[in-house]
Amino acid sequence: MLKQIGNTQIRVDHRASCHCGAVILELHLPEGLPAPHRCDCSFCKRKGAVVAAVPAVDLKVIRGESALRIYQFGKHVAEHFFCGNCGIYTHHRRSTNPQEFGFNVGCLEGVNPYDLDDVPVAEGGVWQTP
Numbered sequence: 027m028l029k030q031i032g033n034t035q036i037r038v039d040h041r042a043s044c045h046c047g048a049v050i051l052e053l054h055l056p057e058g059l060p061a062p063h064r065c066d067c068s069f070c071k072r073k074g075a076v077v078a079a080v081p082a083v084d085l086k087v088i089r090g091e092s093a094l095r096i097y098q099f100g101k102h103v104a105e106h107f108f109c110g111n112c113g114i115y116t117h118h119r120r121s122t123n124p125q126e127f128g129f130n131v132g133c134l135e136g137v138n139p140y141d142l143d144d145v146p147v148a149e150g151g152v153w154q155t156p
């Protein structure tokens with residue numbers, strides 16, 4: 027768990043937003059940021075976002091539910107959410123564990139994902155949180 031990224035402390039309730047601000051999430055991160063990673067599946071390799079995962083109850087859409095669009099493919103278990111206005115991927119229901127959401131670390135307020143060193147790459151959905 028990461029308590030700080032660059033100069034930004036991870037708050038117990040940390041907000042995340044898309045680029046245009048239509049969508050705002052609140053992540054409950056009492057222990058800090060869970061293991062950030064990338065995924066090399068056919069979808070994630072195209073978007074390249076650094077993601078982390080939380081139990082579904084720990085992610086709330088506090089603004090912009092109506093702005094969100096869903097993309098699904100394959101087994102249609104995962105739900106990939108993105109802002110219908112600015113196109114930014116915000117979060118997704120995980121195919122490996124639908125009781126969890128992955129979210130875009132780059133959307134966290136004040137967080138520059140390039141301040142993270144050595145972000146591991148998950149292998150197409152088989153990656154598990156250590």
Ligand SMILES: [Zn+2]
Nearest residue numbers: 044046109112
């Ligand atoms: Zn947006």
